[in-house]
Every structure is written in structure tokens, then in C-alpha cells.
Amino acid sequence: MKICVFGAGYVGLVAAACFAESGNNVITVDVDQAKIEGLKQGIIPIYEPGLKELVIRNQSEGRLSFTTDIEAAVKASLISFIAVGTPPGEDGSADLQYVLAVGRSIGQHMQGYKIIVDKSTVPVGTADKVRAAVQAELDSRGVGFEFDVVSNPEFLKEGAAIDDFMKPDRVVIGTDNVRTAEIMKELYEPFMRKHNRMIIMDIRSAEMTKYAANAMLATRISFMNQIANLCERMNADVAAVREGIGSDSRIGYDFLFPGPGYGGSCFPKDVKALIRTADECGYEMLLLNAVEEVNELQKHVLARKVLDLLGDSGADKPLAGKTVACWGLSFKPRTDDMREAPSLTIIEELLANGAQVRAHDPEAIKEARKTFGDRISYSTNQYEILSGADALVIITDWSEYRNPDFERIMADLKEPLIVDGRNLYKPDRMQLAGFRYIPLGRNGSGISAGGK
Template identity: 80%
Template sequence: MKICIFGAGYVGLVAAACFAESGNSVIAVDVDKSRIDGLKEGIIPIYEPGLKEMILRNQAEGRLSFTTEMTEAVQASLVCFIAVGTPPGEDGSADLKYVLGVARNIGQAMNGYKIIVDKSTVPVGTADKVREAVKAELASRNVAFEFDVVSNPEFLKEGAAIDDFMKPDRVVIGTDNVRTAEIMKELYDPYMRKQNRLIVMDIRSAEMTKYAANAMLATRISFMNQIANLCDCMGADVSAVREGIGSDSRIGYDFLFPGPGYGGSCFPKDVKALIKTAEECSYDFLLLKAVEDVNERQKEVLADKLITALGSPDEEQPLTGRTVACWGLSFKPRTDDMREAPAITIIERLLAAGATVRAHDPEALKEAKKHFGDRIEYSTNQYAILENADALTIITDWSEYRNPDFDRIKSALKSPLVIDGRNLYKPDRMAAAGFRYLPLGRCGVGICGEVK
């Protein structure tokens, strides 16, 4: 099938590579000429395991190409995907200017029947706006080509996007046209070989499904973070609590790990957008407002633990003269994405408290420099930043941090203090090794200080 995909960002590149991998002819379109020129030379602008290899392979085999020429791409394709950004506006609503801009470009270039697919995360009702934008352009050209608009939200996890696309939990297709549904089923059939996981529904329900899924996952994260904080207060062990509640088949174990708060390009933006969508129909989404508030507060928890352990919260800059080593900067492992990353809030708080901050991350150092510049120190060696530091803080749960050389950590640190925002280590092992170990929600094991 002949496909064009507007937007050579995270979603667009993954979709383009994976569709090409299944034999389709794919043109990826972007207005950023430098990005397109780089892609033509094999320079991939994002880090995602397996993506570079897949792009290079399909380029070499002629199934995947990159261009800034929108008209040629539309006219050569049957299915046109819109995979551009929908950044939050000042009021939290999704900004649709890029989506509708692409819709107008498609309307200006159409030379026959097209299926226009919203792959971007968009509010309920966006398909109607896309349809009207295309109609307006066709009317201005005095032509009447037939087209359909489809909602096909993405459900990709950064760090596992290739597997998520090639072996999806589900593929949601929102359309009111039976013929269009059959074409979309044909497109996705290669990914349904073991089991049909394609769900066809009306367009507005498909648009809502994406927001509802991300809001549900964000809610689980915020809930578990509050349980962890309560465990710290009450002397319980959140790991045991997770095992106890996760064994209930109605709950399960996924997204029940406490941490420093969720981040990335999806959860924060989509929670805000769904709250705004509710406000537009005069509905007060109290639960999601609480989820958002809890998440923002959770980003302060690790900094609070450090200030309590190393300084005085009553001082204006309680960490003056202290050096803190941070492992992990990206919002999650296996990506270099730092959008809304908890590390940003945590490190800014430490800097404001007077600390010297050193940081390591396997992939995100380049992105971190965009945020912090020369205000913090960087290293590609996770142990180098520990020398004479007053504490080690773990922010992102990269696999490189899961089983480190504890003797080396202890000998390098000025004091054996570890603040673990991901609960990577066994508290009894850390205590036996002589560490002062402060995880999240595990003070009941007797190593976090006096149990309240």
C-alpha cells in the first residue's frame, strides 16, 4: 500500500519504519529540511532501540523515503497519516494548528480519493475539524474529490515502540465508513498474524480512547506514589503492598511502581488536555485534577529527602557546599526524551538549594545540556560523578543502575548516602553494606530513620 506520513518525529518515524518493514511504500514528510536531509544521510534525530537499523534497512531497499515535498507525497499515496505534534496551549488544551495545517496541505494537493488518518493524539471532535479543513481547500480549488477521515491513535511506549507497533496490544480504528475500515484492516493485517487485536469503533470514541488510556495509567502512577508516601509515614513497605494488591486479577502489577512522578510527551500533556476537554463541556474532572497535582508534588519528594538528609529545610540554601550525583535524566529508560522529566524539577530544586549537581545518563546528556547548560556537570561514566559527592540520587531506572559495584560507590562517596527514587535495591543488603539508604515507601524495613 502507498502511504505518506506527515511528521518525522517520534510517532511518525516509528510508524514510517514499521509500515515499510511490512512491505508498504512509505514517504515520510516534514517541513524541517535539516531533519529530512539528516534522515536521508542516515542520521536519526531520536533514540529508540532498533529504529535506526529499521530505517536504514528500508531506505536501502527502497520502501522508505523522506521529503519536504508535501504535494508529491500526497498525490503518490492512498493513505495520508497526520503524525505531527499537538503541544499544550497555555490553558492545557491541545494546540491543533499543526494538525489542521497538514489537513489543509492535503486538501490543496489531493488528486483523487484519499484516506486521511489522525495518528496524532487529538481531542474528541478533531476529525470533524480536519474534515472541514480539507473540504474548505477542495472548495477553494473548485474540485470535489472523495475522502475519508479516520482516527487511529498510537499506543507506543518509548523504549519499546518497535515491538509495540509490530506486536500491538490493540489497534484502534475510528471510522464511520465500512469500506475505509476494510482498507485499514488490510493495512494492519501483517501485525495481526497471531491474534486479531484490531478494534473498529466510531471516530469520537477512538479519539477518546487514547486520552482515557493515558489518563488511567497516569492515575495508577499517582495513586501508587501516594501509597508509597503514606508507607513512609506509617512504617509499611510499599513493595510488599504492591505484591499484595497486584495479585488481585482486577488490579494487576503494571504501573504500580512508585517513583519520582511521570513525565514524557504523553501523560502530562494528555491529562491536561482531557481536563480541558471536560471543562469545555462544563464537566469538572476532579479525579484527573488530583492526579496532576499529585504528580507535580511527587517530583519534589526526592529533593525533599536530600534536603532533610544533608541540610536544614529552614535555611535559604540548605545544600550549599554539598555535591549531589544523579543517575538518570530521561523521563524513563531506553529513551533520550526529557520532556516533562522529573529530573528537571529535581535538579532545579537542588540547584536552588545551593547544591553542586553532577549527572549521568546513558542517552540523555545531550538533551540535558539544553535544559541546564553549564549549571551542572556531566559525565559518560556513571562512577566518575561519585567522587567525593555527598549523596547519590537515582532518578531513572536504567538497567545499568540495577546491579552496580556497591563497593566502588561507597568508596567514592564522601558519605554512603543513596536516595533511590526507583527502589532498585534491597534495603537489607544496603544496610548490611553500610549505606544510609532512602528509597520510596520502604521505611518500614527500619533503615530510613525512626518509624513514625
């Protein structure tokens, strides 16, 4: 099929490359000339495992192209995917200006029947707004071309987006047109060869599905973080609790790991947007308001532990003269994304209390420099930042941190203190090795349950 994808960001670029990989002719459109020129040269603006190779291969084989020419892209394509940003406004609502701008552009340039697909995460009712924007442009041109608007939310995990797209858990299609549903089924058929995971529903339900899914996952994370905090106070072990509740088939084990709070481009934004959508309907989302509040509090937990362990309570800057080494900056492993990352809050709080901060991350150092500049120091070597540091704080669970050289850590740190925000190690083994080991929610027996 002939497809154009508006937006060469995370969602758009992954979708374009994967659709091209399945044999379609795909044009990727973006208003950022520098980004488009870079993509033509194989320069990928984001880090996502496997994406660069996929883009370069399909571009070289002529199935994937990049342009700023909106008119040519619309005219050449049957299906136009809208995959532009929907950043949160000051009130938490999704900003639809870029989505609607694309809708207007399509209406200005289309010359026949088109399928317009909302791939961006958008609130319920957005398809109606896109339809109105397109129709207004057609009316102003005095033409009556047919078109359909479809909701096709993405369910991509950063760090595993290619696999998620090529082997999806589900593909949700929201449409009120049987013919359009069949065309979308044909487009996604190459990704359904082992199992048909296509779910067809009405447009508004599809729009709601994306928000509901992310809100549910965010709720599980905040719930488990509160259980971990309670375990610390009750002398229980959150790892054992996770094993106990996860074995219930109604609950399962996914998204039950405690940590320093969720971040990234989806969960914070989508929780806020769903709360705002409910507000507009006169309904208060009590649970999601609590989920958001818990998450913001959780982002301070690791810094507060460092303060309790190393701080001079009587000083204006309790951590003055202390050096803290941080492993992990991105909000999760296998990405360089630092949007709403817990590391931002943790490091700012350490700096505000007078600490010197050194940081390592396999991919996110460039992004971190945009926020912290030279207020912290960086290294591409995870051990280099440990020399003479008063503590090591683990923020992101990169695989590089799971089996480190503990003897080297012990030798390099001024004091063998590790504050582990991801519970990567077994407390009993760490204590036997001579570390002062502070995990989350594991102040109990020290028996290893689900730990490492």
C-alpha cells in the first residue's frame, strides 16, 4: 500500500520503518528540515534498538523516503497516519494543535478518497475534531472527496518498539466503516501471521483504550511503590510480596516492581490527560489523582534516603562536601528518553542540598546535558564516577548494572554505600560482602525472593 506518516518522531519513525519492512511504500513527512535531511543520510534522531538498521535498509531498497513536501506526500498516499506530538498543556490536557494542523493540511491537498489515521495518543473525541478540520478545508475548496478517520493507537514500549510493532500483543482499530476496517486489516495482516490480534471497535472506544491501558499500568506502579514503602516500615520484604501476589493469575507479575517512580513520554502525560478529560465531563478521577500524587512523591524517595544516610541535619546544605555517583539517567533502559525521568527530580534534589553529582548512562548523557549542563559531571564509564564517592545511587535498571564488579565498587567508593532504586541485588549477599545496601521495601528478612 501507499502510506504517508506525518511526524518523524518516536512513534512515526517506528511505524514508517515497520510498514516499509512489510513491503509498503512509505513517505515520512516532517516540518523539521534538518531532521529530514539527517534521516536521508541515515542519522536517526532517537535511540531505539534496531531502528537505525531498519530505516537504512528500507530507504536503500526504495520503500521508505523522507520529505517536507506535504502536498506530494498526501497526493501519493491512500492512508495518512498522524503521528505528531500531543504535549500536555498547563492544565494537563493534550495539546491537539499539531494533530489538527495535519488534518487541515490533508484537507488542503487531497485529490480523492483518503483514510486518515490518528496514531498519536489523543483524547476521546479527537477523531471528530480531525474530521471537522478536514471537512472545513474541503468545503473551502468547494470539493466533496470522501474520507474516513480512524483511531489506531500505538502500544509501543521504548526499548522494544520494533518487536512490539512487528509482533504486537494487539492492534486496535477504531472505525465506523466496514470497508475501512477491511483495508486496515489488510495493512496489518503481515504482523498477524501467527496470531490474529486485531481488535475492531468504535472510534471513541479505541481512543479511550490507549489512555485506559496506560493509566492502568501507571496505577500498578504507584500501588507497588506504596506497598514497598509500607514494607520498609513494617519490616516486610516487597520482593516476597510481589512473588506472592503476582502468582495470582488475576494479577500477574508485570509492572509490579517498585522503583523511583514512572516517567517517559506516555504515562505522566496520559494520566494527566485522562484526568483532564474526566474533569471536562464533570467527573473526578479520584484514583488517578492519587496515582499521580504518589508518583510525584516517589521521585523524591531516593534523594531522601541519601539525605538521611549522609546529610548533616543542622546545615543549610546538608550534603555539602559529599559526592554522589548515579547510575542511570533515562526513565527506563534501552532508551535515551529523559522526559519526566525520576533522575531529573533525584539529581536536582541532591544538588539543592549541596551534593556533587556524577552520572553514568549508556545512552542518555547527551540528553542529560540539556538539563544539567555542567552542574554535574558525566562519564561513559560506569566505574569512573565511583572513585572517592560517598554513595552510589542506582536509578535506571540498565543491564550493565545487574552484574557489576562488586570488588571494584567496594574499592572505589569512599564508603561502601549503595542506594538501589531498582532492587537489582540480593540484600543478604550485599551485606555479607560488606556493603551498606539500601534497596526499596526490603528491610525485612533479607531472604531472596525474586531478586538477583
